[in-house]
Every structure is written in structure tokens, then in C-alpha cells.
Amino acid sequence: MNGEFAGLVAVVTGGGSGIGLAAARLLADRGAAVACLDLDPSGVPDPLLGVECDVTDAGSVTQAVTLAADRLGALDVLVNNAGIGAQGSVEANSDDEWHRVLDVNVVGIVRVTRAALPYLRASSCAAIVNTCSIAATAGLPNRALYSATKGAVQSLTLAMAADHVGEGIRVNCVNPGTVDTPWVRRLLDSAGDPAAELTALRARQPIGRLVSAAEVATAIAYLASPLAASTTGTVLAVDGGMHGL
Ligand code: NAI
Numbered sequence: 001m002n003g004e005f006a007g008l009v010a011v012v013t014g015g016g017s018g019i020g021l022a023a024a025r026l027l028a029d030r031g032a033a034v035a036c037l038d039l040d041p042s043g044v045p046d047p048l049l050g051v052e053c054d055v056t057d058a059g060s061v062t063q064a065v066t067l068a069a070d071r072l073g074a075l076d077v078l079v080n081n082a083g084i085g086a087q088g089s090v091e092a093n094s095d096d097e098w099h100r101v102l103d104v105n106v107v108g109i110v111r112v113t114r115a116a117l118p119y120l121r122a123s124s125c126a127a128i129v130n131t132c133s134i135a136a137t138a139g140l141p142n143r144a145l146y147s148a149t150k151g152a153v154q155s156l157t158l159a160m161a162a163d164h165v166g167e168g169i170r171v172n173c174v175n176p177g178t179v180d181t182p183w184v185r186r187l188l189d190s191a192g193d194p195a196a197e198l199t200a201l202r203a204r205q206p207i208g209r210l211v212s213a214a215e216v217a218t219a220i221a222y223l224a225s226p227l228a229a230s231t232t233g234t235v236l237a238v239d240g241g242m243h244g245l
Contacts, residue, residue, distance in 0.1 A: 003031030004225045008125065009072040010034045011065060013055055013112055014082030015048070016041050018181030019131060022213035023079055023220045024048050030221060032077065035068035037061075037112070039082075055082045055108030065115035075119035077224045080109040081131040085183065086145040093145045105149035109156060120169050127224045128164075130157050130173040131216075134239040137175065150175075154235060161233030170232035172223040177239030180210040205240030 010027045014020035015036025021044070028034045034048050041050030049071060053064035069075040083105045086093055093101075109130055120126035135143050136150040154173060161171035178184060178201045191197035202209050219238045222228055237243055 003029070004227055005077070005221075006031035008032045008076040008123075009069070009074045010077035010079065010224065011037060011068050011075055011112075011116065012079040012081055013037045013053070013108070014131075015079075016043050016050065018183055019176065019179060019213045019216045019220075020079065020081040022217035023081065026214070026217040026221050027077065027079075027224065030225075033072040035064075035072060037064045037068065037082075055112055056103045058111050061111045062115050065112065065119075069116075069119045074123065075116055076123040076126055078113065078116045078120065078128045079131070079220055079224065080112055080128065081220075082108055082112075083131060083149075085187070086149075087142055088144065089142060090144045092142075098145055101145050102149055102152070105146075106152045106156065109153065113160065117164075117169075120164075121167055124168070125226045125229070126167075126169040127228070128160065128169065128171045129220045129223045130171070131220070132157065132173040132175045132235065134175045134177050134237060134243050136235075138239075138243050157235070158233050165232055170223075170228070172228070172231060172234045172236065174216055174219045174223065175235055175237045175239060175243070176216045177205050177211050177237075177242040179213055179216055181213050184210065205242045206245045207240035209240065211238055211240055 010032045012024040015024045016038030024034045036044045037053035044050030051064045054060045132153040133150040135147040136154040157173040188194040
């Protein structure tokens with residue numbers, strides 16, 4: 001197989017849908033053997049390996065990462081992408097909801113990374129890419145809980161990069177704007193006026209449209225690839241100019 005991931009193995013969490021599935025497909029197209037770890041891996045197509053996994057359950061995570069590495073023979077690239085949303089100001093969500101979303105979006109990354117590190121240490125080109133969000137830095141209204149989790153993901157990315165650079169493991173994150181995925185389609189379906197909501201989401205991004213999952217996947221693949229061998233501890237925005245302009 002040709003491509004910059006030839007001979008490498010990747011694990012993508014949340015790989016059953018949206019950005020994760022797009023990243024998994026692209027890594028496979030470029031030569032990687034890829035496992036998609038997801039609560040629901042039923043939509044994962046061949047030749048990707050779908051593995052059921054709940055990132056909030058340490059036992060499930062250990063089992064899934066071990067299964068993927070055993071079946072595919074190694075683990076060189078980890079894409080920590082599984083995540084869930086939350087809407088509202090600080091008054092909107094209960095303590096239980098705060099714990100739940102933090103557990104998936106932040107501690108989920110910690111659990112999967114812990115399970116993957118022994119394999120990554122054995123790789124000669126190990127890389128971790130975390131899917132963060134422009135919500136980490138943009139100050140979005142009605143996204144207090146979600147933004148707090150993604151702020152934590154960005155800080156965690158930098159801390160992990162510092163901790164593991166000496167072991168040859170690179171750690172970076174992507175910060176997407178609003179991306180056209182099943183998640184955003186669900187959000188639109190639940191809006192009072194879906195067409196008006198879509199117009200507002202497009203207008204929020206200076207490029208005037210939603211970002212595509214394929215565009216985020218391309219950024220993830222770059223950061224994960226040996227082409228980015230000198231890049232660690234960076235945040236790559238794929239946000240249609242939302243934060244920078
Ligand atoms: P999606 O809902 O299409 O896909 C997310 C996947 O994660 C689903 O397949 C779901 O089953 C899985 N998942 C959820 N909880 C899980 C758990 N506990 N264990 C294992 N898998 C779990 O969403 P999308 O849009 O592809 O989002 C992926 C990532 O991108 C998330 O981290 C999200 O925060 C981030 N993101 C999305 C943006 C967007 O506009 N769609 C913008 C910025 C960041």
C-alpha cells in the first residue's frame with residue numbers, strides 16, 4: 001500500500017460517524033490499518049475495523065485498544081475524537097451533566113491515551129491527534145459546558161505534548177469550527193427553525209459555509225503523519241476563519 005501511513009496502524013475514537021469516520025477513511029486511503037472505536041460501530045465500513053467502546057468505561061477502553069492493537073499488529077497513531085455536545089449558559093446544565101460531558105470529552109481522552117501509550121512507545125513514528133474545537137478559544141454564547149471541556153482538551157494536548165516529546169510521541173490537536181456532520185444535522189433538526197439556524201451557523205464563519213468533515217480529516221491526517229515529524233504541541237484551527245478574523 002502506498003501513502004504516508006503505509007505499514008502504520010491507527011485507532012480513531014468516535015470513528016463510527018462524522019469527523020472520526022472521515023479521518024479513519026482518509027488514514028486508510030493513505031495506507032494505514034485503522035480501527036474505529038465507538039459506542040456504535042455498526043456503520044463502520046470495510047476495510048476499517050469497527051470496535052465497540054465506551055470512552056467513559058476504563059475496562060471497555062482497555063479491552064478495545066488491546067483488541068485493535070492485537071488484531072492490527074501495532075498502534076502508531078491515536079486520534080482522540082469521541083465527544084458529545086451541551087448547550088446553554090452555566091445555569092442550563094446540572095452538576096451531573098457537567099460530570100457526564102467532562103467524562104466523555106476530557107477524561108475519555110485520558111483513558112484511551114493511557115491504554116494506548118505502551119503501544120505508542122514501541123512505534124518509531126507515534127502521534128496523537130485530539131479533536132478539540134474552536135469553542136476552546138472563541139467565547140461562544142450558550143456553550144459554557146462544551147467550551148469548558150474543549151478548553152481542557154486544548155490544555156491537555158499541550159501538557160501531553162510536553163510529557164511525551166522525550167519518548168518520541170507527538171501530540172497535537174485540531175480546532176474545527178462548525179462542521180457538517182450528523183451531530184450538527186441533529187442540532188439543526190431540534191431547532192425551532194432549522195433553516196434559520198443553518199443560516200446563522202454559516203454566517204458565524206467568515207468563509208460563509210460549514211466546514212466539511214473531509215477538511216478536518218485532512219488536518220488530522222497531516223498532524224498524524226510522518227510529514228509532521230517536527231510538529232508537536234500545536235493547535236490547528238479548521239474553522240473557516242471564525243477565530244482568527
Ligand atoms: P458525531 O456525533 O457525528 O460523531 C461522534 C461519534 O462519537 C459518534 O459516532 C458517537 O457514537 C461517538 N461517541 C460519543 N460518545 C462516545 C463514547 N462515550 N465512547 C465512544 N464513542 C462515543 O460528531 P462529530 O461532529 O463528528 O464530532 C466529533 C468530534 O468533533 C467531537 O469531539 C466534537 O466535539 C468535535 N467537534 C465537532 C464539531 C462540529 O461542528 N461537528 C466542531 C468542533 C469540534
